[in-house]
Amino acid sequence: MDYFNYRRGKLFAEDVDIQAIAEKVGTPFYVYSHRTITRHINAVRDAFSGHPHIVCYALKANSNGALLRIFAREGFGGDIVSGGELFRARKAGIPSKKIVYAGVGKTGPEIRAALKAGILMFNVESNDELRAIDRIAASMKKRAPVALRVNPDIDAGTHPYITTGMKKYKFGIPVDEALESYRLAKSLKNIEIVGVQKHIGSQLTEMRPFVESAERIVSFVERLRSEGIGIKYLDMGGGLGIRYDDETPPEPHELLNRLIPLVKHTSCTLIIEPGRSIIGNAGMLVTSVLYLKSNDQKNFVIVDAGMNDLVRPSLYDAFHKIEPVAKKRRAEIKADIVGPICESGDFIARDRMIQEMRAGELLAVRSAGAYGFSMSSNYNSRPRPAEVLVDGDKFHVIRKRERIEDLIAHEQIPAFLK
Numbered sequence: 552m553d554y555f556n557y558r559r560g561k562l563f564a565e566d567v568d569i570q571a572i573a574e575k576v577g578t579p580f581y582v583y584s585h586r587t588i589t590r591h592i593n594a595v596r597d598a599f600s601g602h603p604h605i606v607c608y609a610l611k612a613n614s615n616g617a618l619l620r621i622f623a624r625e626g627f628g629g630d631i632v633s634g635g636e637l638f639r640a641r642k643a644g645i646p647s648k649k650i651v652y653a654g655v656g657k658t659g660p661e662i663r664a665a666l667k668a669g670i671l672m673f674n675v676e677s678n679d680e681l682r683a684i685d686r687i688a689a690s691m692k693k694r695a696p697v698a699l700r701v702n703p704d705i706d707a708g709t710h711p712y713i714t715t716g717m718k719k720y721k722f723g724i725p726v727d728e729a730l731e732s733y734r735l736a737k738s739l740k741n742i743e744i745v746g747v748q749k750h751i752g753s754q755l756t757e758m759r760p761f762v763e764s765a766e767r768i769v770s771f772v773e774r775l776r777s778e779g780i781g782i783k784y785l786d787m788g789g790g791l792g793i794r795y796d797d798e799t800p801p802e803p804h805e806l807l808n809r810l811i812p813l814v815k816h817t818s819c820t821l822i823i824e825p826g827r828s829i830i831g832n833a834g835m836l837v838t839s840v841l842y843l844k845s846n847d848q849k850n851f852v853i854v855d856a857g858m859n860d861l862v863r864p865s866l867y868d869a870f871h872k873i874e875p876v877a878k879k880r881r882a883e884i885k886a887d888i889v890g891p892i893c894e895s896g897d898f899i900a901r902d903r904m905i906q907e908m909r910a911g912e913l914l915a916v917r918s919a920g921a922y923g924f925s926m927s928s929n930y931n932s933r934p935r936p937a938e939v940l941v942d943g944d945k946f947h948v949i950r951k952r953e954r955i956e957d958l959i960a961h962e963q964i965p966a967f968l969k
């Protein structure tokens with residue numbers, strides 16, 4: 552069931568005509584479907600079939616405050632990686648006791664803010680960080696709940712930039728050193744060990760790496776327990792892939808049907824940190840065609856969204872389906888869909904078959920709900936796009952398009968230049 556579909560040749564988001572949104576808010580804009588988000592939330596929740604769990608939505612995928620409010624209402628927690636995400640999560644009503652905090656470079660002020668908020672746990676990525684958290688907790692007369700992020704050295708089989716669970720990457724503590732780190736943690740007075748965490752990569756489309764890494768983690772938990780180190784939370788990270796093109800990632804229930812039997816005997820609460828699988832296919836980027844041009848090698852469709860709006864194609868050579876918002880009876884051509892930015896790497900698609908387009912017509916870039924807006928920038932001094940949430944036959948602007956003045960809002964001109 553896709554809530555983005557065609558009615559008499561026109562693309563709709565739920566019961567709203569995309570063209571009508573464009574006329575109201577201009578382009579480019581991101582549009583999200585509330586029903587799709589709710590469906591994904593329910594699919595994850597139902598997949599636990601009663602096993603104690605917390606779903607900590609990975610804010611980095613998309614941290615718009617209106618969307619976060621949906622997750623908070625549905626009882627989700629948050630996986631954060633910065634003080635900024637802590638602020639957003641709490642502002643949206645996600646309870647601190649459902650917040651886990653990851654990242655290799657947490658700063659002193661960020662650690663302090665998280666301790667003050669009383670988060671569920673820090674997912675610690677090094678011995679140095681462990682000592683820093685202990686020191687800061689001591690200064691606040693608190694005990695910091697921690698899990699260590701254990702790196703199971705499993706190849707997740709995804710893009711190298713989004714693979715994390717191998718030794719050559721900066722993340723986590725190698726599984727063969729993690730026991731020592733837990734002993735260190737145990738020796739620190741202001742640290743309370745509560746969990747073990749792992750996250751091996753993103754956009755995983757096979758079951759195998761999830762299962763193998765979970766097995767390693769569970770046997771590691773058993774080892775810890777044999778040393779008298781108790782573990783309450785098993786945090787399996789995020790990473791479940793989605794269909795961008797023809798991938799066939801496991802469904803949440805298929806994944807959890809494999810994972811729950813592995814962890815059941817530990818009686819741990821299971822935590823997962825999904826981002827993309829919740830919000831990726833719940834959003835698209837809508838852009839207008841500005842110009843067309845061709846040479847003897849290529850056709851170019853020049854659109855008003857650039858790599859500052861959606862960087863995934865440029866950064867990862869990622870594939871996003873592109874569909875005309877109004878289907879016409881026209882020939883298809885092979886074209887590069889490119890943005891206005893002054894970089895050859897500014898493309899949304901290359902050598903793509905697409906219906907012949909005319910200036911002013913709209914294209915929808917599918918599967919852009921995750922790591923779309925959240926990775927956007929102002930490069931080339933382009934105001935960031937609007938974000939819209941559709942709910943049934945209504946739509947709501949959940950982030951206004953930035954104004955030109957916003958671009959310089961934080962700049963200051965020193966007196967000698969005035």
Ligand code: LLP
Nearest residue numbers: 609653750753754789790824825826827922
């Ligand atoms: N937990 C941790 C510790 C993570 O580092 C991540 C993603 C997640 C959870 C959520 O993973 P997900 O369920 O969304 O796969 N910008 C890239 C993806 C980077 C992912 C980074 N970490 C992209 O556009 O594909």
